[in-house]
Amino acid sequence: MKAVIFDLDGTLIDSAPDIHAAANAVLQGEGLPLVSFEQSRSFVGRGARIFVERMERAVTGENEPARTDHLHARFLHFYERAHENTRIYPGVVEVLEDLRAEGFALGLCTNKPMRPTRAVLAHLDWDRLFDVVIGGDSLAVAKPDPAPLIAVVDGLGLTLPQITYIGDSETDAETAQRAGARFGLFTEGYRHTAPEDMYHQFRFDDYNLLTEYLKDPAA
Numbered sequence: 001m002k003a004v005i006f007d008l009d010g011t012l013i014d015s016a017p018d019i020h021a022a023a024n025a026v027l028q029g030e031g032l033p034l035v036s037f038e039q040s041r042s043f044v045g046r047g048a049r050i051f052v053e054r055m056e057r058a059v060t061g062e063n064e065p066a067r068t069d070h071l072h073a074r075f076l077h078f079y080e081r082a083h084e085n086t087r088i089y090p091g092v093v094e095v096l097e098d099l100r101a102e103g104f105a106l107g108l109c110t111n112k113p114m115r116p117t118r119a120v121l122a123h124l125d126w127d128r129l130f131d132v133v134i135g136g137d138s139l140a141v142a143k144p145d146p147a148p149l150i151a152v153v154d155g156l157g158l159t160l161p162q163i164t165y166i167g168d169s170e171t172d173a174e175t176a177q178r179a180g181a182r183f184g185l186f187t188e189g190y191r192h193t194a195p196e197d198m199y200h201q202f203r204f205d206d207y208n209l210l211t212e213y214l215k216d217p218a219a
């Protein structure tokens with residue numbers, strides 16, 4: 001195993017409070033009803049465009065393409081600035097340092113668009129932490145299409161058997177399964193499905209447990 005590739009939202013960082021704030025900043029500006037925290041968190045996972053479509057449907061009952069475009073642009077505006085309440089999950093910093101010390105390369109494969117991804121990485125002082133970063137708008141397709149994950153593997157100069165992908169959602173599990181990648185499920189993120197019903201080779205609820213799984217190729 002040469003590299004660990006991580007998902008971002010719900011996996012390394014709990015960004016749901018900031019995503020909720022960005023969503024309601026958009027809705028308030030448009031004079032539309034607001035969404036609850038739980039609603040907003042349930043819309044995360046398939047990238048910003050689908051988040052906005054789900055949000056628009058929740059508050060208006062439908063998607064009107066011109067309005068969706070406008071809401072999407074407004075959402076990106078707030079999303080880039082929304083990281084004040086984002087928290088790194090406990091144990092993540094130590095695990096990333098351990099993996100680096102053990103000689104693993106680190107990749108990031110998120111459906112968050114690149115501008116907010118870069119902004120939150122800079123905010124966390126993680127600008128140089130990942131060797132390759134692919135966001136939800138880096139390619140013509142996004143997760144659960146396996147192409148973004150494969151692009152990270154290629155960018156690292158590795159092959160699929162040399163990596164493990166770590167994510168929190170149905171989208172990540174499907175991406176890994178379609179790519180044929182080994183997948184570790186972090187169970188404390190934004191999934192809706194029971195962990196036992198999701199594709200994974202191992203799962204964990206505490207980052208202190210992750211390094212052992214990654215060192216043990218049989219796990």
Ligand SMILES: O=C(O)COP(=O)(O)O
Pocket residue numbers: 007008009010043044045046047048051109110111112113136169
């Ligand atoms: O932006 C999203 O919808 C999800 O982002 P993630 O892929 O980092 O979980």
Ligand SMILES: [Mg+2]
Pocket residue numbers: 007008009010011045167168169189190
């Ligand atoms: Mg996620």
